[in-house]
Amino acid sequence: MNVQEIVDALSLEVKTAKGDLSRTVTGCYISDLLSDVMANAKEGEIWITLQTHPNVVAVASLKNLGGIIVTNRRSPEAETLQKAENEGVVIAVSPLSTFEVGGMLYKMLRC
Amino acid sequence: MTRRNIEGSFHLSGGDFTNAGAASSELKSILTNLGINPEIVRRAAIATFEAEMNVIIHAVAGVMYYLITQDTIKVVLNDMGPGIPDIDRAMTEGYSTAPDWIREMGWGAGMGLPNMKKNSDRFKLDSVVGEGTTVEIIIRIKEGKTE
Numbered sequence: 001m002n003v004q005e006i007v008d009a010l011s012l013e014v015k016t017a018k019g020d021l022s023r024t025v026t027g028c029y030i031s032d033l034l035s036d037v038m039a040n041a042k043e044g045e046i047w048i049t050l051q052t053h054p055n056v057v058a059v060a061s062l063k064n065l066g067g068i069i070v071t072n073r074r075s076p077e078a079e080t081l082q083k084a085e086n087e088g089v090v091i092a093v094s095p096l097s098t099f100e101v102g103g104m105l106y107k108m109l110r111c
Numbered sequence: 112m113t114r115r116n117i118e119g120s121f122h123l124s125g126g127d128f129t130n131a132g133a134a135s136s137e138l139k140s141i142l143t144n145l146g147i148n149p150e151i152v153r154r155a156a157i158a159t160f161e162a163e164m165n166v167i168i169h170a171v172a173g174v175m176y177y178l179i180t181q182d183t184i185k186v187v188l189n190d191m192g193p194g195i196p197d198i199d200r201a202m203t204e205g206y207s208t209a210p211d212w213i214r215e216m217g218w219g220a221g222m223g224l225p226n227m228k229k230n231s232d233r234f235k236l237d238s239v240v241g242e243g244t245t246v247e248i249i250i251r252i253k254e255g256k257t258e
Contacts, residue, residue: 032217033217033220033222034164034216034217034218034220035161035217035218035220035222035223035226036220036222038157038160038161038222038226039157039222039226039229043153049217051216051217053128053216054128054129054131055128055131055132055164055216055217055218057132058131058132058133058135058136058160059132059160061132061136062132062135062136062139062156062157062160063153063156063157079129
């Protein structure tokens with residue numbers, strides 16, 4: 001499954017790196033603690049978080065994650081979007097809660 | 112194939128959250144371009160990013176120095192920070208002295224130092240209260256982590 005398919009299925013709004021949606025997603029990691037993501041997320045996983053500051057881009061980039069989904073109608077900061085665009089990190093947003101987005105992704109990625 | 116040792120350094124500014132991770136990202140690119148095993152690069156990225164973040168969060172300024180030889184990646188971070196009064200406690204997972212606003216950013220979970228140690232083959236931490244902290248991370252390139 002790639003990022004585009006997840007964007008379509010979850011009706012996400014893609015904010016950055018729109019040219020990088022063909023990337024394969026291997027799983028999902030949910031956390032708002034950045035060190036936890038650094039320690040435990042795996043390459044290719046899509047990351048669901050409430051955090052919107054620029055450090056999320058550094059984490060996603062260093063860990064080579066599949067992309068970031070920001071939930072609960074939160075808007076990433078302008079600096080975050082700029083950084084993500086520069087580094088080719090996909091950030092997509094959803095009005096749904098982390099529970100709802102995570103639940104839908106669980107069903108999609110588990111099969 | 113042999114290659115010459117590669118060394119360099121980055122200056123880190125305390126409180127500069129915008130550029131946080133830039134030094135670790137650049138070092139990761141250097142290691143990747145050298146063709147070093149991705150698993151080793153991954154561990155180096157985690158350990159150095161956590162160390163870089165600690166300087167950004169806690170210190171006024173710092174320097175990240177790296178030396179890449181045939182066999183090892185060595186990264187030393189020296190900071191001008193408050194120092195760590197109780198290193199054993201600081202190494203305990205879950206213990207953090209970060210203020211609330213840092214925690215709201217998702218840092219300060221008390222995982223930084225343990226993450227550095229877990230991803231290093233050798234890890235050394237020296238600190239003098241009121242002067243600063245030195246972190247030394249060594250990761251073997253050739254054989255990987257044995258434990």
